Amino acid sequence: MSTDNVKRVVDFSLYLVTGRNLLPHGKSYLTCIEEALRGGVTVVQVREKEVETAEFLEIANDTIALCSRYNVPVIINDRIDVALASGAAGVHLGQSDMPLAIVRKLLPPSAIIGVSCTTREHALKAVEEGADYVGLGAIYATRTKDVSAPGSVCGIAGARAMLGALEGTGVKAVAIGGVNSKNVLRTLHGCVSSTGHALDGVAVVSDIMASPEPYATASCLAQTFCAWSAAVSRGPAAFLVKAQYTREGIAAAAATLVDTVRRVRPLVHQITNNVVKTQSANVTLALGGSPIMAEAEAEQADLARVPGGLLINYGTVDAIDGMLAAGIHANQNRKPVVFDPVGVGATSFRRATAAKLLDAWQPTVIKGNAAEIGALADSEEVKAQGVDSLGGFKDASAVVRSLARTHRCIVLLSGPTDYLSDGSTVIRLSNGHAILGQITGAGCVLGTAIATYCGAASIAASEPCEGSLVNGDMLLAVAAGTLALTIAAQRAAGRKEVRGPGTFLPALIDELAMLSPGAVLGTATIDVETE
Numbered sequence: 001m002s003t004d005n006v007k008r009v010v011d012f013s014l015y016l017v018t019g020r021n022l023l024p025h026g027k028s029y030l031t032c033i034e035e036a037l038r039g040g041v042t043v044v045q046v047r048e049k050e051v052e053t054a055e056f057l058e059i060a061n062d063t064i065a066l067c068s069r070y071n072v073p074v075i076i077n078d079r080i081d082v083a084l085a086s087g088a089a090g091v092h093l094g095q096s097d098m099p100l101a102i103v104r105k106l107l108p109p110s111a112i113i114g115v116s117c118t119t120r121e122h123a124l125k126a127v128e129e130g131a132d133y134v135g136l137g138a139i140y141a142t143r144t145k146d147v148s149a150p151g152s153v154c155g156i157a158g159a160r161a162m163l164g165a166l167e168g169t170g171v172k173a174v175a176i177g178g179v180n181s182k183n184v185l186r187t188l189h190g191c192v193s194s195t196g197h198a199l200d201g202v203a204v205v206s207d208i209m210a211s212p213e214p215y216a217t218a219s220c221l222a223q224t225f226c227a228w229s230a231a232v233s234r235g236p237a238a239f240l241v242k243a244q245y246t247r248e249g250i251a252a253a254a255a256t257l258v259d260t261v262r263r264v265r266p267l268v269h270q271i272t273n274n275v276v277k278t279q280s281a282n283v284t285l286a287l288g289g290s291p292i293m294a295e296a297e298a299e300q301a302d303l304a305r306v307p308g309g310l311l312i313n314y315g316t317v318d319a320i321d322g323m324l325a326a327g328i329h330a331n332q333n334r335k336p337v338v339f340d341p342v343g344v345g346a347t348s349f350r351r352a353t354a355a356k357l358l359d360a361w362q363p364t365v366i367k368g369n370a371a372e373i374g375a376l377a378d379s380e381e382v383k384a385q386g387v388d389s390l391g392g393f394k395d396a397s398a399v400v401r402s403l404a405r406t407h408r409c410i411v412l413l414s415g416p417t418d419y420l421s422d423g424s425t426v427i428r429l430s431n432g433h434a435i436l437g438q439i440t441g442a443g444c445v446l447g448t449a450i451a452t453y454c455g456a457a458s459i460a461a462s463e464p465c466e467g468s469l470v471n472g473d474m475l476l477a478v479a480a481g482t483l484a485l486t487i488a489a490q491r492a493a494g495r496k497e498v499r500g501p502g503t504f505l506p507a508l509i510d511e512l513a514m515l516s517p518g519a520v521l522g523t524a525t526i527d528v529e530t531e
């Protein structure tokens, strides 16, 4: 171990944890590590759980000799003696290993010391004890480590809480546990505290160690990290192309999207509740999209490859496996995901299901009525009655802005006035008609309209951004989808043949089909609040 007092600056962006048992047949350990280094691995942790000390030391020495040619530091898992004897850059400790304060005394001042953390308390303790970095995990259930004990998977939500505790401390953080080239972009986007504190890197085990092509796998991971770093500086919801929003700009963009939807005819894949399936498919068709209601887990990978939008509305809470798979595949294919957590505050099962889904995939949009948004925001201000909301918020703008920051997405709060935010700007839309409150599933078809418009906007986006989870300006798309539905509703309610909710619904479908860009421009009632 280097005995000088100067700690080297470590690039944690792609942190490889070794596991020789994972190597594919015929691939040697050092060949794999070298290919991974050429691909862009920036730090290597040697993890050997089953070998005797002499063999561990030999592996450490060989790894250090190789990594030094790439100027990449090597960290030793757990074994302080091996770290000292090999001259490694540092050690990585688990929660049940030797306490950090003692390790710090045993190692030279230049040693890099990292700790595995699963809870906010672990992270706070690591900061207090002077860790250089922490490994946050397990993010996902993984086969390379036993994560069967309750509480050993922290999930995206747990990582967010830990990142909040690390803000301003200078302690670096990597996400670990089931991270791979397919989920890395979602992991990076999701693991950000509500104040914007993000990961410094990702730790990867089997995706590289078990890969027949470690160079290609590491390159893909490294490129994704770089693209994400560039995109993350663009705005609070990270996947947005940050724009100055004005009333006129929003109205003009919404009017343009009316024609764009009809031109690109997005596939709108919907997993929605049994109450509203037919009316949702009809709304999609009337707007100019192409609906498919498809719930089976086995078909989600195929459907996600087709550009368009995905709606996940869990109103009757079935097809949860399909919902889990659909969102994961949509993220992997960079498709917008609209989540409608219908009645989330009504039962603890709905609350737990929402948390499970939001840990598995990153929504582009969360939409709900006041009771639903309140339940997700842990607010008691608005009461729920089943899927209905009783009342509204005193400061709705603050609620949507804050929830958007927490979940790194657009949040839409529906009601007589619709509030939407990307975590920074809040847009208020005051179109619509009270009769929408008298038909079932008005909120559900609002979700459909938004998924249709987000799908079209992502297909039509002129500037693809590799580091973002979705192309296109999703705040504008959500505003446009909401305006399309509410303006068509206003027009339908005004028709002479509409005498109540029964005659309103078919008139609404007609007005959606006839909606013109001019009607949107002439009728949209928009207010914008910037911070």
Ligand SMILES: Nc1ncnc2c1ncn2[C@@H]1O[C@H](COP(=O)(O)OP(=O)(O)OP(=O)(O)O)[C@@H](O)[C@H]1O
Pocket (backbone or CB within 6 Å): 368, 369, 370, 387, 388, 389, 414, 415, 416, 417, 418, 431, 432, 433, 434, 435, 436, 437, 439, 440, 441, 442, 443, 444, 445, 446, 482, 485, 486
């Ligand atoms: N009083 C009202 N005036 C104008 N528009 C309204 C009114 N009430 C609801 N809306 C519109 O109806 C749409 C659905 O919102 P709402 O909050 O009623 O959904 P929801 O409670 O989730 O409905 P559901 O549970 O029936 O699906 C929104 O676009 C909203 O603008």
Ligand SMILES: Cc1ncsc1CCO
Pocket (backbone or CB within 6 Å): 273, 275, 276, 315, 316, 342, 387, 440, 441, 442, 443, 444
């Ligand atoms: C009534 C109802 N129950 C579950 S979903 C749904 C549709 C409106 O949200």
